[in-house]
Amino acid sequence: MSAAETAGDALAVVLLLLGSFLCLTAGLGLVRFPDVLTRMHAGTKPQVLGVLLIMVGAAIRLQGWSATWMLLLVAVFQMLTAPVSAHMISRVAYRRRHVRRDRLLVDELHTGGEVRDSVYRGDEPADAPPEQPAEALLESRREDREDGRTVQPPS
Numbered sequence: 001m002s003a004a005e006t007a008g009d010a011l012a013v014v015l016l017l018l019g020s021f022l023c024l025t026a027g028l029g030l031v032r033f034p035d036v037l038t039r040m041h042a043g044t045k046p047q048v049l050g051v052l053l054i055m056v057g058a059a060i061r062l063q064g065w066s067a068t069w070m071l072l073l074v075a076v077f078q079m080l081t082a083p084v085s086a087h088m089i090s091r092v093a094y095r096r097r098h099v100r101r102d103r104l105l106v107d108e109l110h111t112g113g114e115v116r117d118s119v120y121r122g123d124e125p126a127d128a129p130p131e132q133p134a135e136a137l138l139e140s141r142r143e144d145r146e147d148g149r150t151v152q153p154p155s
Contacts, residue, residue, distance in 0.1 A: 015057030020050065023047055026042055051075065094109055
């Protein structure tokens with residue numbers, strides 16, 4: 001075994017271990033973080049870099065063109081799909097009110113104006129029933145009267 005092969009094997013092992021560590025931290029972040037956006041961030045950023053490092057380490061170790069092209073294809077698909085899926089998950093979570101808007105530094109999806117929503121206060125889905133439906137309905141009608149909106153009775 002030559003010195004170049006030994007150095008290549010050592011580099012491959014370092015890249016494989018570093019990539020595995022990043023994938024492990026991504027998995028731990030999915031379990032540990034409190035809300036959708038931080039979990040999404042933990043599931044995409046270190047995971048993509050970890051998979052890319054694993055692919056590079058495997059390409060160095062395998063030393064074959066067929067394996068290298070396959071690993072390159074996996075890396076390209078990983079880089080294309082992870083950001084798009086994270087973007088779609090975050091948009092759906094925001095629209096369904098799974099995001100605590102008070103924790104956002106910049107809210108680019110906010111349409112403007114003051115939003116008062118006394119029924120849904122935090123990190124629950126928009127279609128979830130309120131904890132106390134009768135009181136929430138009365139409070140919502142009271143707010144509508146204060147804002148000058150007419151309340152249509154159900155037909």
